[in-house]
Structure formats: structure tokens, C-alpha cells
Amino acid sequence: MRSLEPRDPEQPYDQLDRLLRQGEDGRFTDITTEAGAAFKTGGMARGTAFGDLDGDGRIDVVVTNNRGRARILRNTIVGAGHSVAVRLEDHGANRDAIGAAVWLDGAAGRHWVQPHSSYLSSSEFTVRFGVGENASSRTVHVIWPDGQRESFDALVADRVHLLKRGTGRQAKETD
Numbered sequence: 001m002r003s004l005e006p007r008d009p010e011q012p013y014d015q016l017d018r019l020l021r022q023g024e025d026g027r028f029t030d031i032t033t034e035a036g037a038a039f040k041t042g043g044m045a046r047g048t049a050f051g052d053l054d055g056d057g058r059i060d061v062v063v064t065n066n067r068g069r070a071r072i073l074r075n076t077i078v079g080a081g082h083s084v085a086v087r088l089e090d091h092g093a094n095r096d097a098i099g100a101a102v103w104l105d106g107a108a109g110r111h112w113v114q115p116h117s118s119y120l121s122s123s124e125f126t127v128r129f130g131v132g133e134n135a136s137s138r139t140v141h142v143i144w145p146d147g148q149r150e151s152f153d154a155l156v157a158d159r160v161h162l163l164k165r166g167t168g169r170q171a172k173e174t175d
């Protein structure tokens with residue numbers, strides 16, 4: 001069995017997980033010291049998956065560890081604001097629309113349906129947009145993996161909407 005002693009004692013294998021908050025300017029701030037007890041113990045975390053495990057609209061996290069148990073980090077933050085969440089359903093073999101681009105009308109930045117962002121892990125296929133205190137209905141634009149565009153109107157906040165291809169309206173290049 002290989003030793004788990006690190007070559008450099010200054011860089012141990014066991015490390016604390018970190019929690020970062022993204023600001024409106026896109027920059028991240030380390031808020032680990034404000035996080036719960038799960039961030040006070042070390043481990044050799046390797047994979048991380050994200051999803052709303054309990055359906056309360058807040059994204060939870062599952063972390064796998066080498067030589068340790070997987071940990072579920074349940075998001076209990078108060079005042080997280082509202083969100084608009086969508087799950088896409090395409091035709092054909094790529095039913096989950098992996099590779100589609102999704103964005104809120106009038107908002108900067110796009111999200112992609114790409115559930116595989118961490119080592120040997122897969123997150124939920126749902127795309128979530130935080131909208132703060134504004135719970136009004138929104139329009140979501142989609143570019144399907146084959147390049148076709150479609151928009152879906154009047155999506156209310158705090159619900160996961162299943163957007164089936166062909167049930168929205170044809171979108172313009174300028175949307």
C-alpha cells in the first residue's frame with residue numbers, strides 16, 4: 001500500500017474544503033470561516049456534485065473523499081432569494097440537452113447544460129438562475145446543442161420548469 005504521507009509537509013493531502021461566494025461583479029470571495037461545521041474538518045476531497053437534494057430551491061453539495069465517506073452539505077442559508085430553474089428536454093439521443101446554452105432575458109452571462117464539472121461526479125441537469133428579491137416571471141432563452149434557438153416566456157420563480165423542445169417560441173438571433 002502506498003504511503004499517504006505527502007512529499008511536502010507544507011502541502012498535506014488532507015485539506016479543509018473551501019466555500020466561495022461569487023459577487024455581482026463575477027469575483028469570488030472566500031467565506032469558509034462563515035460556513036458550517038462541515039468546513040471545519042479535513043479530508044481528501046476529490047469529487048463534488050451539485051443539486052437541490054431536498055427540493056427547497058437551495059443548491060446542496062455532495063463531496064466524495066478518498067478513504068472516507070461521502071459528505072452531504074445541505075444548504076440551509078437564510079435569505080437566499082428567489083431563483084428560476086429550468087431543465088431541458090431535447091429530441092433524440094441527447095435527451096438531456098447536454099451542451100445547450102441557457103440564459104435569462106436581459107441578464108449577462110450564459111449557463112450551459114454541463115453536469116460533469118468535477119472528478120468522477122455528475123451534478124443535476126437543472127440550470128438555476130438566482131434572481132434575488134425579484135420574484136417576477138421571466139423569459140429564458142435556449143440555444144439547443146444543434147444551434148436552434150427557442151425562448152420560453154412567463155416562467156415563475158421558485159419552481160423547476162421542464163422546457164421541452166418545440167413547446168416554446170422561435171427566438172431571434174438578437175434575443
Ligand SMILES: [Ca+2]
Nearest residue numbers: 052053054058
Ligand atoms: Ca436544497
